[in-house]
Amino acid sequence: MTYQNYSLKQLQQIDAAHHLHPFTDHKEMREAGSRIITHASGPFIYDSEGTEILDGMAGLWCVNIGYGRDELAEAAYAQMKELPYYNSFFKCSSPTPVLLAKKLAELAPKHVNQVFFGSSGSEANDTALRLVRHYWALEGKPEKNRIISRKSAYHGSTIAGTSLGGMEPMHRQLNGAVPNIVHVMMPYAYELALPGESDHDFGLRAAKAVEDAILEAGADKVAAFIGEPVMGAGGVKIPPMSYWPEVQRICRKYDVLLMLDEVITGYGRTGEWFAAQTFDIEPDTITTAKALTSGYQPLSALLVGDRIAATLVEKGGEFNHGYTYAGHPVACAVALKNLEIIEREGLVDRVKNDTGPYFAKALQEHIGGHDLVGEVRSIGLMGAIEIVRDKATKERFLPAGSAAVTVRDHAVAQGMMLRATGDTMILSPPLIWTHETIDMACGRIAKALDLGQADLR
């Protein structure tokens, strides 16, 4: 029996009775019912009532090539028939992850040539954490194990991911984080820059917080700094261009490894294959997932720089870590096809030179001037809209976060899926968006802002 035999109401009842959702208040969901998405095509998703919704979030920051790509289904089918599964433990391998690792080494910055596979961004960050600590232990410095991260960072939802992240509500439920991880200020100029402070100077000040944390612990105790190039779940917080080069300079000065979490930004979102290239930095690890397969299969790849890889090989000894599905052949086959499509359609270049700049201009022109909007910002095809009560003073509506949810709900009713996090609305569309899709999105968001304003004033 397929789902078509069930009514929406029945599916919602079964969902509520048996299915616990991520990051969900289940009491609330039981009252409201879930939205059941049944199919999707190109830039659109469709719910069980047949409503067409423009997907401004590419699923969950992942469906970069859009929905309904037969080639990916065919790649998965062919791989399942030939070799549906084999592991890469015990010195075994299979052709597809081998070829994907080679492809990733070609696309990654020059000093990055090794890949450790997993099934999710959280897993990849667990791997990254264990790997950098293992690296320093191999180097004879096991006490150099502290990690510096940032407040409001999101690095996943496993215990290590939550510990690395700086989300307070997640930490409150953690009941004991992985030890020796500290969080410093984020580079979020809209709220944290001082009156009159330039973007450039604010970027340097935010980077200085990393240096202060290193000095406080002592450089001989600090293994690495981890950050999302652009903080995604925290609200598409785009750092000033001065920030990352300065963080890198500081890390090098104190011999601290640089870990970049590109789970959202990897594979084209900022207009380069990796945001490391956008910000011109050379991280020691790059965590990737999501758009590696455009979300068609669960797969993550921790890209590992030559410095760490060389020590692993030279010093030897087993790295006691790995996952059953690491290098899953079907997921890797889908990733290879996905990367081929991104290349063939020139999507990364299109974001950099065409749709990214057009998106920025459209957001400024159609959304930036609205009474409810304190700021719009974007980089490549990811953007944020700050919802405020007062543009000049940046005063927010109360309770915190409620206004963005009001606007978000109107947007979805207008056929526009986007996300509200705190008082910030987020966009991270598929990279196949065109000028026309961008115009359509801006029109729907502007309408949602008008309707929200009527509710909120």
Ligand code: PLP
């Ligand atoms: N890191 C970042 C920057 C993310 O945005 C996410 C998920 O949104 C993760 C890690 C965790 O990835 P996953 O949900 O695949 O575990």
